[in-house]
Amino acid sequence: MFNRRVNPLFGDPAGSDTDLLGAPDVTPIPRSWRAVSGLVAAGLGVAVAEFLGGLTSVVTGSGVTLVGSVGDWFIDTIGRPLAAPAIDSLGSWSKPLLVAGIVVVCLVLGAVVGLVANRRRQVAALAFGAAGLAGAAAAIGVEGAPVAGAVIAAAGGALSGWWSLNWLLRIAAGESGLPVTTPQTLTAQPMVRSATTRRRFLGLAGLTALVGVVAAAAGRALQGSSMAETARSAVRLPAATTTPGVSRIGAVGTEITTPGISPLITPNADFYRIDTALVLPDVNPADWSLTIDGMVNRPFSITFDELLSMPMVEEVVTLACVSNPVGGSLVGTAVWQGVPLAMILAEAGVQPGAQQLVGRSVDGFTVGFPVEAATDGRVALVAVGMNGEPLPVRNGFPARLVVAGLYGYVSATKWLSEIQLTTWDAFDAYWVPRGWAREAPVRTQSRIDVPANGTTVRPGPVPIAGVAWAPDTGIESVEVRIDDGPWVPAELSEPLSNDAWRQWVLTWDATPGLATIEVRATDRTGFTQPEGPRPVAPDGAEGWHTVRITVNE
């Protein structure tokens, strides 16, 4: 099966290592076997690192993931500038792709190392050492990461990868691992690398790969328990004082229940998530504080317990992402509990020249919005609760900003650590140098939830339903139009607040054929959504959501 002739220039066609004279300086191993060895070894190294990182979470309460950390580093350095301006929706689908991409790159590099390492073992040691260092460096850069855990995970990953590569190459060479140097052995070699060797190599390589998969899966499962999760489950939110919001929440009873319509309040589990963090910041509220500084008369810091002891309100606010396309799902409505930003600013005493309020996150992300948005009477909170629970970790535990009527990227800092008063000239928030508008009020929008685009409905009465939002202004009316016909007003749910979306529904008597349904909303300033379209960049999409359906028996 391995009966081959040596090509003096390119080596053995099946890929064994020979020098230009045809004399092997080490045991010839087929190229494909070397590549497989390197690939499997790299996979095992990554998996062991993820496993140890997961174990770290059990021991210290805070996990480590080298792959995730490298991804975070990539997003903040290379990925963002490259991907702008399509980027913001990275949260929805490209994170798993990025993780998969990093793993694939590791495997490919491993295969390359396997190819060269048979002759140059120090290359393998260098490569695995460098990969370990890079992983450790990235992991240590993540907020809240235990440094010792990062180092152990990286060292364990590098050592197990390096060791398994050597081990697999020895097995591939026919077990002994002793270099075979005489030309005679070359002809004997095919006999040595018998069917037994082949079975043994492939079997052990497969087993190693399997161990890697199990270790990676176990690491992932262990990662689940984070310090923040544990601390969050112990948080008891105080009751909100019955200042502005509570009566509004009482109106939830007016919900429209047409099947497929978005509920008035989006459950936490269904709430969209957008952020630049591949690894969620793991904030222990016991070590956390919120600092108010910059152009204030009395800068101060407060602990989480101090924040919880301040007077709190509950407000229903629709939060929208600037990257939400017309008809998209990067929008949701929640009952936010928190301390009015105005109260915190009053305590600090904002100086006259302050123009911009910068909200800084523990992960380095920043927003910036006009100081007036915090003081003009709109809902603007340092929020600690979401739909009756402490903020979910993914939505910013332990505290975040929520400002009605401003897109999330300029206002809604999650894992908030600092509120800084400054000027517009002095600072650009995270997305501004990446091509997005400095000021970004949420555009009045409406969405058709049912019927969905491309579906078929039966002739007769068909409910057309959805939601419309114009946070901090309020929705006045919603109209629907079919096939360029007249605009027909829809029935609306009672407003929970001017900041919350309203559901709408209209029953249409469908007749067979194709139909185009469009929707537009008018807000309480009298502004009606223009036809657009306008893309999401640089300051939010505009246009009438349109669905095309078939009416058929």
Ligand SMILES: Nc1nc2c(c(=O)[nH]1)N[C@H]1C(S)=C(S)[C@@H](COP(=O)(O)O)O[C@H]1N2
């Ligand atoms: N720390 C941090 N906070 C952030 C972001 C981020 O990338 N990092 N993204 C913002 C954006 S663009 C939006 S739309 C909202 C989304 O909040 P959600 O994930 O709770 O829906 O969070 C904002 N807060």
Ligand SMILES: [Mo]
């Ligand atoms: Mo966003």
